[in-house]
Amino acid sequence: xxxxxxxxxxxxxxxxxxxxxxxxxxxxxxxxxxxxxxxxxxxxxxxxxxxxxxxxxxxxxxxxxxxxxxxxxxxxxxxxxxxxxxxxxxxxxxxxxxxxxxxxxxxxxxxxxxxxxxxxxxxxx
Amino acid sequence: xxxxxxxxxxxxxxxxxxxxxxxxxxxxxxxxxxxxxxxxxxxxxxxxxxxxxxxxxxxxxxxxxxxxxxxxxxxxxxxxxxxxxxxxxxxxxxxxxxxxxxxxxxxxxxxxxxxxxxxxxxxxxxxxxxxxxxxxxxxxxxxxxxxxxxxxxxxxxxxxxxxxxxxxxxxxxxxxxxxxxxxxxxxxxxxxxxxxxxxxxxxxxxxxxxxxxxxxxxxxxxxxxxxxxxxxxxxxxxxxxxxxxxxxxxxxxxxxxxxxxxxxxxxxxxxxxxxxxxxxxxxxxxxxxxxxxxxxxxxxxxxxxxxxxxxxxxxxxxxxxxxxxxxxxxxxxxxxxxxxxxxxxxxxxxxxxxxxxxxxxxxxxxxxxxxxxxxxxxxxxxxxxxxxxxxxxxxxxxxxxxxxxxxxxxxxxxxxxxxxxxxxxxxxxxxxxxxxxxxxxxxxxxxxxxxxxxxxxxxxxxxxxxxxxxxxxxxxxxxxxxxxxxxxxxxxxxxxxxxxxxxxxxxxxxxxxxxxxxx
Numbered sequence: 120x121x122x123x124x125x126x127x128x129x130x131x132x133x134x135x136x137x138x139x140x141x142x143x144x145x146x147x148x149x150x151x152x153x154x155x156x157x158x159x160x161x162x163x164x165x166x167x168x169x170x171x172x173x174x175x176x177x178x179x180x181x182x183x184x185x186x187x188x189x190x191x192x193x194x195x196x197x198x199x200x201x202x203x204x205x206x207x208x209x210x211x212x213x214x215x216x217x218x219x220x221x222x223x224x225x226x227x228x229x230x231x232x233x234x235x236x237x238x239x240x241x242x243x244x
Numbered sequence: 245x246x247x248x249x250x251x252x253x254x255x256x257x258x259x260x261x262x263x264x265x266x267x268x269x270x271x272x273x274x275x276x277x278x279x280x281x282x283x284x285x286x287x288x289x290x291x292x293x294x295x296x297x298x299x300x301x302x303x304x305x306x307x308x309x310x311x312x313x314x315x316x317x318x319x320x321x322x323x324x325x326x327x328x329x330x331x332x333x334x335x336x337x338x339x340x341x342x343x344x345x346x347x348x349x350x351x352x353x354x355x356x357x358x359x360x361x362x363x364x365x366x367x368x369x370x371x372x373x374x375x376x377x378x379x380x381x382x383x384x385x386x387x388x389x390x391x392x393x394x395x396x397x398x399x400x401x402x403x404x405x406x407x408x409x410x411x412x413x414x415x416x417x418x419x420x421x422x423x424x425x426x427x428x429x430x431x432x433x434x435x436x437x438x439x440x441x442x443x444x445x446x447x448x449x450x451x452x453x454x455x456x457x458x459x460x461x462x463x464x465x466x467x468x469x470x471x472x473x474x475x476x477x478x479x480x481x482x483x484x485x486x487x488x489x490x491x492x493x494x495x496x497x498x499x500x501x502x503x504x505x506x507x508x509x510x511x512x513x514x515x516x517x518x519x520x521x522x523x524x525x526x527x528x529x530x531x532x533x534x535x536x537x538x539x540x541x542x543x544x545x546x547x548x549x550x551x552x553x554x555x556x557x558x559x560x561x562x563x564x565x566x567x568x569x570x571x572x573x574x575x576x577x578x579x580x581x582x583x584x585x586x587x588x589x590x591x592x593x594x595x596x597x598x599x600x601x602x603x604x605x606x607x608x609x610x611x612x613x614x615x616x617x618x619x620x621x622x623x624x625x626x627x628x629x630x631x632x633x634x635x636x637x638x639x640x641x642x643x644x645x646x647x648x649x650x651x652x653x654x655x656x657x658x659x660x661x662x663x664x665x666x667x668x669x670x671x672x673x674x675x676x677x678x679x680x681x682x683x684x685x686x687x688x689x690x691x692x693x694x695x696x697x698x699x700x701x702x703x704x705x706x707x708x709x710x711x712x713x714x715x716x717x718x719x720x721x722x723x724x725x726x727x728x729x730x731x732x733x734x735x736x737x738x739x740x741x742x743x744x745x746x747x748x749x750x751x752x753x754x755x756x757x758x759x760x761x762x763x
Contacts, residue, residue, distance in 0.1 A: 139578055140663055140729035141585040147728070148588075162732050184574075186659075186757060228581035 135159035301351030335363035402430035440518035476509035483527035504528030512550035610669035625655035651692035670722035680707035707746030
């Protein structure tokens with residue numbers, strides 16, 4: 120993404136939950152360049168739940184398996200607050216419970232363009 | 245033969261038979277191997293041959309005993325049969341032969357003999373009944389043969405059922421249960437057990453019948469054979485008291501009310517995997533049939549258990565493989581994503597393509613190094629000391645004095661090993677380009693300690709003697725990695741100090757996860 124491109128996520132607060140630090144780091148960069156205010160990357164479910172309870176967001180990107188723990192409780196909390204979110208999936212897409220199946224997901228590794236369009240879709244839906 | 249005896253007796257009962265003829269008939273009857281006796285029309289015994297006396301176990305009181313030469317009679321169902329209702333009494337009363345009746349004759353010594361009588365009334369030429377003759381056939385051998393045949397049929401049925409159940413068995417439990425039933429019904433024992441060697445080679449009860457808990461506890465682990473022993477032969481103990489077992493063992497066995505017992509080895513691929521046991525309250529002589537049957541049961545059970553074991557192993561291996569495939573897929577995807585990340589960081593931030601390629605190459609090599617160390621340990625972890633030594637090897641002076649690495653050698657889990665490996669690479673290349681490792685006088689000291697529970701790592705990277713340090717203008721990949729990513733990932737603190745004497749970096753982070761983690 121170029122810094123002079125339009126900023127589709129301009130000033131939106133985006134939570135990143137991702138335990139692989141370089142992936143979180145790339146997300147951070149991509150989202151920052153898209154104009155977002157990034158919170159995270161958060162690398163544990165516990166920390167994510169704490170932040171969700173105390174801060175407000177416009178959007179969230181969740182890795183499914185965060186240090187061996189599933190991030191579904193975080194997704195439930197975000198949905199309860201009407202925060203749109205997308206899942207990042209490695210090998211565990213079929214582990215997603217039925218109630219969360221309708222949420223958009225992005226397979227790893229993803230292309231920056233895929234990320235951008237998935238995020239736009241999530242914001243608009 | 246019965247017909248012949250009847251004809252003979254009929255002839256001799258004719259009134260015009262001479263005394264001399266009668267005498268020779270009697271002599272003839274005496275010599276017959278069949279038990280024969282005669283009565284007058286009232287049922288009084290008039291004659292009894294030697295074979296009849298042998299069968300009855302007594303000599304009749306001629307002229308006083310009526311109807312029977314035997315002591316007492318019973319019906320096959322065990323009820324008493326009074327003499328005046330015996331087949332001979334019926335034959336005389338109803339003036340007809342009685343056939344196809346089985347009775348039990350009791351001898352005075354109490355022994356019971358199954359007998360088939362053939363009482364036949366005798367008539368003279370004018371049709372007047374003059375008496376009767378009875379031929380007693382000892383059918384004990386026939387009865388024993390019938391019993392043996394029924395027994396063998398039962399054994400066959402038990403074996404057949406056992407085979408069928410083993411064929412259907414889907415677990416070791418099923419096989420053991422089927423075997424317990426088969427042992428009970430084929431060997432006619434009320435008490436039996438099956439023991440199998442556990443992973444530690446100790447014989448453990450897996451099935452039992454009629455054994456107390458204390459007995460099982462006392463004898464568990466006791467086995468005449470070692471796991472895997474070959475050519476094990478069954479051991480049949482007629483009477484525990486007659487063996488040279490230790491008195492303590494004898495006492496335990498007797499205390500359980502056991503005198504006779506058998507140890508039958510269970511084998512798989514020729515090696516012993518356990519045994520089955522049968523127990524008897526009294527001393528027990530094991531027949532050839534019992535021995536052969538026990539060995540057959542053991543062989544069947546051994547095959548079935550081996551099949552179940554192979555099946556279990558196969559399922560376990562399959563599950564293990566599925567897990568490994570899933571792990572591998574996860575790891576490969578993450579590694580690819582990481583490589584893409586490194587590429588983007590390297591190429592987006594590098595001042596020139598050549599510079600970017602060099603950085604990218606170095607970072608990939610560092611990642612590959614860490615992966616190699618982890619692969620060596622089957623992805624269980626990598627040594628912190630080894631990671632640092634690997635990364636810093638190219639910058640060591642020939643005397644090696646420019647770099648000091650001090651700390652307890654700890655094993656880092658795969659996730660931390662990868663993160664710290666990359667961090668050390670960034671620190672090392674920075675030191676080699678701008679810091680202490682870029683000049684002859686510079687030196688680098690790395691010290692760490694581990695504290696607390698859960699364990700926390702405190703690591704200090706201290707450069708000295710290099711060129712004067714200037715705070716960099718922009719945040720490069722290395723700094724972002726250390727200050728932002730590493731901090732988040734280790735949930736600790738990373739502090740970079742651009743001190744004039746040299747760069748200092750202190751890293752603090754937990755070494756253990758609260759929950760299990762995947763890489």
